[in-house]
Each structure stands twice: as C-alpha cells, then as structure tokens.
Amino acid sequence: MSISQLARSISESPTLKLNETAALLRDKGEPVIHLGGGEPKSKTPIDAIISCSSLLNTGEVKYTPADGIPALKKAVIHYTEEHYDKRVAPENVIVSSGAKQAIMVALYAILDPKDEVVFPAPYWVSYPEMVKLAGGVPVPVCARDGTFFPSIGDITEVLSPYTKAIILNSPNNPSGVMYSKEFIAEVVALCESRNIYLIMDDTYNRLIFDGRTPVNCYAFTEKDVETSKLIVINCVSKMYAMTGFRIGWAIAPRELIRAMTNIQSQQTSGPAAPSQWAAVGALNGVQASIEALRLTLQNNRNVMVERLSAIDGVSIVKPDGTFYCFPDFSAYEKNSQKLSQFLLEKVRVVTVPGKEFGMEGHLRLSFCGTIKEIREGIERIQWALDSNSANELYLGNRKLVRDWV
Numbered sequence: 347m348s349i350s351q352l353a354r355s356i357s358e359s360p361t362l363k364l365n366e367t368a369a370l371l372r373d374k375g376e377p378v379i380h381l382g383g384g385e386p387k388s389k390t391p392i393d394a395i396i397s398c399s400s401l402l403n404t405g406e407v408k409y410t411p412a413d414g415i416p417a418l419k420k421a422v423i424h425y426t427e428e429h430y431d432k433r434v435a436p437e438n439v440i441v442s443s444g445a446k447q448a449i450m451v452a453l454y455a456i457l458d459p460k461d462e463v464v465f466p467a468p469y470w471v472s473y474p475e476m477v478k479l480a481g482g483v484p485v486p487v488c489a490r491d492g493t494f495f496p497s498i499g500d501i502t503e504v505l506s507p508y509t510k511a512i513i514l515n516s517p518n519n520p521s522g523v524m525y526s527k528e529f530i531a532e533v534v535a536l537c538e539s540r541n542i543y544l545i546m547d548d549t550y551n552r553l554i555f556d557g558r559t560p561v562n563c564y565a566f567t568e569k570d571v572e573t574s575k576l577i578v579i580n581c582v583s584k585m586y587a588m589t590g591f592r593i594g595w596a597i598a599p600r601e602l603i604r605a606m607t608n609i610q611s612q613q614t615s616g617p618a619a620p621s622q623w624a625a626v627g628a629l630n631g632v633q634a635s636i637e638a639l640r641l642t643l644q645n646n647r648n649v650m651v652e653r654l655s656a657i658d659g660v661s662i663v664k665p666d667g668t669f670y671c672f673p674d675f676s677a678y679e680k681n682s683q684k685l686s687q688f689l690l691e692k693v694r695v696v697t698v699p700g701k702e703f704g705m706e707g708h709l710r711l712s713f714c715g716t717i718k719e720i721r722e723g724i725e726r727i728q729w730a731l732d733s734n735s736a737n738e739l740y741l742g743n744r745k746l747v748r749d750w751v
C-alpha cells in the first residue's frame with residue numbers, strides 16, 4: 347500500500363495503544379491494573395452537563411465559528427484575567443478541539459519546513475510527532491546533570507538559526523515536576539532576545555500540590571500580548587476531568603490567532619458545539635470540583651510516592667502536580683520498554699515506558715485512579731522486581747509464583 351513518507355514517520359500514540367491493550371486484557375477477564383492512564387476518574391461538573399444539555403434540548407446543533415463560540419471566548423478571557431492577570435481581546439483567543447489541536451495549529455502556523463522546536467526531556471509523548479506533522483524538526487533537550495530540570499544553558503546550547511519555538515510544560519507530563527519561576531523567566535527572556543516563540547503548555551497548572559501556585563509566564567515580560575512571543579495553552583480536559591469533550595484553547599497575538607484560525611477552519615472547522623457549551627458551563631460554573639480533584643490527586647500522589655520509595659533501588663522525584671510520576675527503575679532494568687512489557691506480562695500492571703518521553707530507565711506511573719489500584723499496582727511491581735519479597739502473590743484467586751528473580 348502506498349503510504350506517505352510523513353505518515354510513515356509518525357508513531358502511534360503509545361498511551362492510546364496501552365489503553366487498548368489494557369481494555370483487551372480486561373475483556374478477557376484478566377485482572378489488569380492500569381497505571382498508564384491520562385485522565386482523572388471524577389465526573390464532569392454538573393454546570394457543564396446542564397449547559398451542554400440546554401443546547402442539545404434545543405435540537406439546534408450547528409456549525410460554530412472556526413475560532414470558537416463568543417460565549418466560550420468570553421469565558422476564556424475571564425479565565426485569563428483571573429489566572430494570568432492579563433486582559434486579552436476575543437481576537438487573541440482560539441478555541442480548539444483539545445489542547446492538542448491548539449498546539450498543533452500553533453505549530454502549523456509558525457513552522458516552515460525544517461524549522462526546529464526545542465523542548466526539555468522528559469517531554470509529553472506527542473510533542474515530537476506533532477512537530478514532525480507540521481514539517482518541523484523536534485529537538486529534545488536533556489539536562490546535563492541528569493535531572494528533570496534542564497538549565498537555561500542546556501536550552502541555549504541547542505538553539506540554532508532554525509529554532510522557531512520552545513515548548514515548556516509545567517507541571518510536566520510525565521515527571522510531575524514544576525519548573526522554577528526563575529527558569530521560566532529566563533526562558534521568556536531568551537525567547538524574546540532570540541525572537542522565537544514560547545509555547546507554554548499549562549494543561550496541568552491547576553492541579554498542583556503542597557501549597558504551590560501556578561507560574562504565570564506573562565509576569566516575566568514587559569510586552570503586551572500582541573508583541574510578546576508567548577502562546578499560552580490551556581484546556582478543560584484535566585482540571586475539570588472533561589477529556590472526552592475535547593476543548594482547549596490558545597492565547598496569542600491576534601495575527602497568529604488569525605493564521606491558526608485559517609488552518610483550523612480548513613482542518614476541522616470550529617470545535618463541536620455541545621462540547622463548547624459544556625466548557626462554558628464548566629468555566630462559568632461552581633469551581634469546587636477542581637479543588638476536590640486536586641486534593642484527591644495530592645493524596646494519591648502521597649500514597650504512590652510512599653509505596654514506591656519502599657522498593658529498594660527505585661529512585662523517585664516527588665511530583666509537584668499532574669497525576670503522573672516518573673520513577674527511575676534502571677537499577678532493575680535500563681530498557682524501559684522491556685520492563686513495561688515484563689510488568690504487563692507477569693503481574694498485569696500497565697505502565698508507560700520512559701523511552702516514549704525521551705528518558706530511558708524510567709516508567710511513567712499515573713496516580714489518577716483509585717487508592718486501591720495504586721496500592722495494589724505498586725505492590726505487584728514490587729513483588730515482580732524485588733527478590734526479597736515473598737515468593738508468591740495472589741491476583742484475585744490466581745496464585746503467581748515468582749520464578750524469575
């Protein structure tokens with residue numbers, strides 16, 4: 347079959363593939379524990395449901411403007427004012443089908459063939475493929491000191507005349523860490539001095555722990571939205587647990603938003619009307635669900651970190667936010683794909699290999715499930731890896747005997 351070079355260069359989303367594998371195994375009655383997931387368990391806020399249903403009840407579900415319905419743009423403007431202390435105009439906003447599409451159309455709008463996009467490792471799995479789809483070249487940057495925190499020197503070193511943008515995601519998927527205010531300020535200044543864009547992927551910045559507060563990138567520039575190089579991405583997906591609605595947005599200079607809108611209008615047209623009205627309901631409604639989710643995740647994080655720390659040889663950096671942590675298992679196995687496959691085969695625990703995020707030896711483990719899943723999942727991992735644990739383990743009423751370490 348004739349498949350384009352571009353299509354051949356793009357890999358399948360490993361996280362979506364893992365969801366399929368887990369579902370297939372569960373259908374066969376296997377006692378799978380899914381620590382690979384990327385969405386909170388909580389329900390859609392009631393205000394979102396009511397707002398969405400009101401539209402559905404009219405029976406008038408039509409095309410929407412390519413850059414989003416005015417009511418949602420208004421809610422996004424209000425959100426930006428409240429959380430970024432920034433007044434923006436409707437022309438500075440595009441609503442897309444998820445943060446993913448907002449980032450994708452931004453990349454289409456700014457990249458010429460072979461332009462480079464720099465992002466720190468570990469990184470969200472989709473960045474390299476999205477950059478490639480837009481004709482660009484992904485340039486991941488590893489911290490020279492081996493941590494999750496590249497320095498401004500590490501970033502500066504990989505810049506070239508072809509660099510068009512830097513992407514920062516804080517708190518970070520997969521590590522859960524937040525970059526410091528100082529680092530983000532340095533990156534804002536670097537982008538301004540080099541005249542390159544900074545895409546701030548703030549997808550998780552309301553889900554942060556231990557009294558930390560989100561870092562507002564606009565605080566580090568004297569420029570206004572029109573002249574700044576900032577493209578700020580948000581979505582309802584994670585903070586309101588509304589992943590299935592597919593609504594995200596970008597704030598950027600109006601000329602760029604116009605270009606992004608043209609692209610989106612030819613690509614998908616405006617996002618689905620019921621989803622946009624659901625997002626209006628969520629943004630304008632009672633906000634208690636975010637705090638409830640945040641507290642649940644913080645508690646889950648504590649349990650996961652405590653359990654992982656009890657495994658000999660596993661080192662873990664405590665996540666500041668998100669619902670992921672990214673422990674280092676290299677004392678047991680350096681090849682993360684092999685390790686992930688091993689854990690699925692032997693103890694039916696789904697994890698995501700660190701290699702997919704640009705860092706070998708690690709696994710991404712999600713703590714967005716239940717405490718029971720977290721406890722049992724880590725217990726199974728510990729049993730599979732640590733030869734000091736008991737020789738037998740029960741998965742339901744199935745007895746496993748460890749005959750490999």
Ligand code: PLP
Nearest residue numbers: 444445446470519549581583594
């Ligand atoms: N950015 C990051 C860092 C993510 O982890 C995700 C989803 O997992 C997205 C963006 C995409 O969000 P959405 O579901 O709104 O497209």
